[in-house]
Each structure stands twice: as structure tokens, then as C-alpha cells.
Amino acid sequence: MLTTRVIPCLDIKNGRVVKGIRFANLRDAGDPVEQAVRYEREGADELVMLDVSATIEGASTALDVVSAVREQLSIPLSVGGGVRDTQHALNLLKAGADKVGINSAAVRNPNLITELASEVGSQCVVLSIDAASRIGSDGWEVVTHAGTFRTGIDAVEWAQSAEVIGAGEILLTSFDQDGTRSGYDTALLREIRKITSLPTIASGGADGAQHMVDAIRAGADAVLAASIFHDQRTTPNELKLKLAQSGIEVRKP
Amino acid sequence: MKEVQIIDTGIANIASVKAAFDRLGCNTAITNNADVIRQSEYVVLPGVGSFGAGMRALNRFGLGQVIVDRITSNAPLLGICLGMQLLCSSSEETRGVNGLGIIDAEITRFPNSVRTPQHGWNRVSDGYAYFSNTYRLSTIPDGWDGELSFHGESFVAMLRRGTTLACQFHPELSGDWGKNILSEWLQCREGVSTC
Numbered sequence: 028m029l030t031t032r033v034i035p036c037l038d039i040k041n042g043r044v045v046k047g048i049r050f051a052n053l054r055d056a057g058d059p060v061e062q063a064v065r066y067e068r069e070g071a072d073e074l075v076m077l078d079v080s081a082t083i084e085g086a087s088t089a090l091d092v093v094s095a096v097r098e099q100l101s102i103p104l105s106v107g108g109g110v111r112d113t114q115h116a117l118n119l120l121k122a123g124a125d126k127v128g129i130n131s132a133a134v135r136n137p138n139l140i141t142e143l144a145s146e147v148g149s150q151c152v153v154l155s156i157d158a159a160s161r162i163g164s165d166g167w168e169v170v171t172h173a174g175t176f177r178t179g180i181d182a183v184e185w186a187q188s189a190e191v192i193g194a195g196e197i198l199l200t201s202f203d204q205d206g207t208r209s210g211y212d213t214a215l216l217r218e219i220r221k222i223t224s225l226p227t228i229a230s231g232g233a234d235g236a237q238h239m240v241d242a243i244r245a246g247a248d249a250v251l252a253a254s255i256f257h258d259q260r261t262t263p264n265e266l267k268l269k270l271a272q273s274g275i276e277v278r279k280p
Numbered sequence: 281m282k283e284v285q286i287i288d289t290g291i292a293n294i295a296s297v298k299a300a301f302d303r304l305g306c307n308t309a310i311t312n313n314a315d316v317i318r319q320s321e322y323v324v325l326p327g328v329g330s331f332g333a334g335m336r337a338l339n340r341f342g343l344g345q346v347i348v349d350r351i352t353s354n355a356p357l358l359g360i361c362l363g364m365q366l367l368c369s370s371s372e373e374t375r376g377v378n379g380l381g382i383i384d385a386e387i388t389r390f391p392n393s394v395r396t397p398q399h400g401w402n403r404v405s406d407g408y409a410y411f412s413n414t415y416r417l418s419t420i421p422d423g424w425d426g427e428l429s430f431h432g433e434s435f436v437a438m439l440r441r442g443t444t445l446a447c448q449f450h451p452e453l454s455g456d457w458g459k460n461i462l463s464e465w466l467q468c469r470e471g472v473s474t475c
Contacts (some may be wrong), residue, residue, distance in 0.1 A: 030401045097299050103453045123295035148329035150397050150412045195397045226399045278401040278408040
């Protein structure tokens with residue numbers, strides 16, 4: 028039976044791992060290759076790398092980081108952050124990514140997902156959605172540009188269209204919860220699970236196994252976390268042991 | 281040093297496949313040249329994307345017959361993911377397109393009751409393998425050894441016959457367990473019946 032994945036996330040800026048709160052206040056958190064290798068050894072099921080440089084130079088450095096990580100890593104590598112167009116996505120795949128996540132560019136032009144999927148297959152295309160609670164009303168809206176731009180687009184409806192436009196997976200980040208260590212947005216996950224059968228990765232707010240159990244019970248197929256791993260407060264294997272004790276199927280060491 | 285040629289069917293995740301064989305100390309190269317593929321010691325047919333696109337790529341470079349000939353003469357060949365499916369006769373994914381027909385079977389879609397694509401680690405024999413697929417082979421065909429896995433219902437994770445190995449999963453992304461699968465296959469010799 029298919030197991031639930033635990034996925035460490037590396038935010039990369041100018042070739043280094045960084046970590047912030049609500050996408051801001053970035054601090055240095057180490058060398059990407061070293062960390063990738065350590066996470067694989069500690070039981071990571073997959074790795075997500077997000078380029079948060081948001082500059083052309085940063086994007087080209089990110090390609091080098093992807094190649095260097097790929098040389099060492101024998102688990103899946105999903106790369107996103109500032110992917111602008113099909114060529115940019117293809118470059119990342121060529122450098123060694125197994126999947127590419129598209130965020131803001133897909134909001135501007137959903138056809139980008141369709142184009143990329145027809146070229147490389149849906150399995151390689153992840154729709155990254157950053158969602159924030161609407162201000163003054165119910166529901167969630169899609170935010171872009173590191174949360175600085177509120178699009179007004181309904182996050183649940185956007186997720187519903189993911190499969191139709193050709194995505195093979197959804198990476199769902201709660202902007203409200205990111206970096207807060209207060210748990211994933213389970214209400215949002217439950218809404219998303221109702222409307223799509225695509226594999227969905229929960230992201231934003233994890234501080235331990237119980238948060239992950241809650242997200243999985245709310246419908247997540249995989250759980251992503253960053254700071255709990257960077258700060259070496261736990262390992263994927265340790266967390267998966269706890270998930271298994273809660274009756275969740277995981278890949279055992 | 282073992283020479284491994286990886287068939288370039290377009291984009292696939294060739295970098296991951298190449299990196300995995302490089303880590304095993306192989307002399308690894310990427311090619312779509314029929315002569316190179318005919319003569320090489322070890323050949324890998326990787327692939328992501330659709331069945332139709334995969335066959336189109338093989339036909340464009342005139343590689344279909346070369347792969348069939350290799351398997352017929354028991355020269356080591358590894359098919360990964362779509363590369364395994366292309367060895368079959370047809371697929372629900374792209375109707376009307378003939379596969380290589382080495383395995384007389386049709387590839388079908390997972391039932392609607394399960395998550396697709398199947399993204400993640402699933403149990404295969406004594407370990408876990410990483411899968412990324414929506415279509416699959418349902419039963420082990422006559423004349424092949426294999427391993428089944430389970431996603432809604434059982435499906436073929438891996439097939440072996442002589443020096444041909446076909447994996448629905450990605451051994452290059454399946455950690456140390458996958459590494460062992462690759463190094464066992466590299467013990468195969470042309471003409472030797474099992475490995």
C-alpha cells in the first residue's frame with residue numbers, strides 16, 4: 028500500500044539554505060548538498076527545494092544547486108520557486124529535478140501547466156498553491172510573490188482546476204501558518220480533499236508528529252516541513268515512527 | 281568500469297538515472313544513436329510522460345527494433361517506469377499506438393478509487409520503491425518472473441526475464457534499496473540466462 032511521505036523542504040537563496048517566518052526574515056541555515064544528504068540518511072521520502080532568490084542570478088545559481096544535490100541524492104527531488112516559463116522548468120528537470128513546482132506563473136497563465144505537462148508528463152508537474160485566509164470573509168485566497176500579493180482567486184477553486192489543466196500533484200502551503208509552528212491549516216486541507224483526487228502535500232506550520240497526523244487525517248498524502256529539520260529538533264525517521272504508532276502507513280527504515 | 285548507455289527519449293528524468301549509475305562507478309552516457317544502443321554492454325530505457333509520446337520518440341530515432349533485438353538476444357536492458365510500459369503491446373493511455381510488443385499485455389489505468397498519479401513509496405518484496413505512475417500492468421505475464429505491489433488492487437512492480445529487467449518504480453529514486461536493484465542488474469552478462 029502507498030505510504031505517506033515525510034518531506035523536508037530546503038529554501039535556497041544564492042546557493043545557501045535559508046529559513047524565515049511567513050516567507051520573510053530569512054536567516055542562513057546551511058549548505059544544501061550537506062543537508063540533502065543528511066535528510067536522505069535520516070529517512071526523508073522526498074526533498075522539496077524552493078528557490079527564494081527571486082532574481083535572475085539566483086535562478087541560475089539554483090540550477091547549479093539542483094545539479095550538485097542530484098549527484099548525491101537517490102530519492103525524488105522536487106524543485107520550485109520563481110519558475111517563470113516552460114524553458115525554465117525544462118532547465119530544472121535537465122539539471123536533475125524529478126518534478127517542478129509552478130506557483131505565481133501558473134496563476135498568471137494556467138496554460139503554462141498544460142504546456143509543460145504535455146511536454147514532460149503530468150507526473151513531473153506540481154501546482155504550488157500559497158493560500159491565505161480571506162480578510163473580512165470566509166474561505167481562502169491564493170497569494171503570490173511570497174505572500175505580498177493577494178490575488179482574490181479562491182484557493183479551493185484553483186486547486187479544483189489543477190487536474191484539469193494538467194498538474195500531477197498539489198503543494199499546498201498555508202501562508203497564515205508558515206513558520207508559526209502551530210500546525211497545518213487542517214480546515215483548508217479538508218476543503219481541498221473534497222474537491223480533488225490529486226496527491227496533495229501539506230505545508231506550513233508543522234512543529235511535530237501530532238500536526239502531521241492531523242494533516243494526514245484531514246486528507247494530506249504527504250507532509251512537508253522545514254524548520255523542525257533545519258534546527259535538528261527531529262528527523263524524518265523519528266516522525267515516521269510516531270506516525271506509524273498512530274496507524275499511518277510509512278516507509279520504515 | 282561498466283559502460284551504461286541511457287536512451288534519450290526526450291526529457292525524462294535522465295539526470296537522476298545518470299547520477300544513480302555514476303554513483304555505482306559506471307561509465308554512463310546518454311544517447312539516441314541506434315548503433316551505440318545495439319553495441320553497448322548495458323542499456324537503460326527510462327521514461328516519463330505518455331505512452332504515445334514515448335513510442336513516437338523511439339520511432340523517430342529508429343530505436344524500437346534495436347531494443348527488441350537486444351531483448352531477443354538477451355543483451356542487458358533495463359526499462360524504467362514508462363520504459364517498462366513501452367515493452368508491452370498497447371496502453372489505455374494512448375489508444376491505437378503499438379508498443380514494442382515484447383510483453384504481450386495491455387497497460388491499463390489504476391481504478392478510480394485510488395489516488396492518481398501514484399506518487400510515493402510502495403512496498404515491493406522486502407523493501408519500498410518510489411513510484412510515479414497512473415497506468416500499470418495488472419498481472420505478471422507468462423514467461424516472466426516478477427514482483428507485485430498494491431495500489432487499490434495488485435499491479436506489477438517489476439519483471440525479470442534473462443538479462444531484461446523492467447521496473448514500474450524508479451530504482452534511481454528508491455534510496456539504498458533501489459541502488460541494490462541496479463547493482464544486481466549490472467551483474468548480468470549478455471547471453472547468461474539469469475542475473
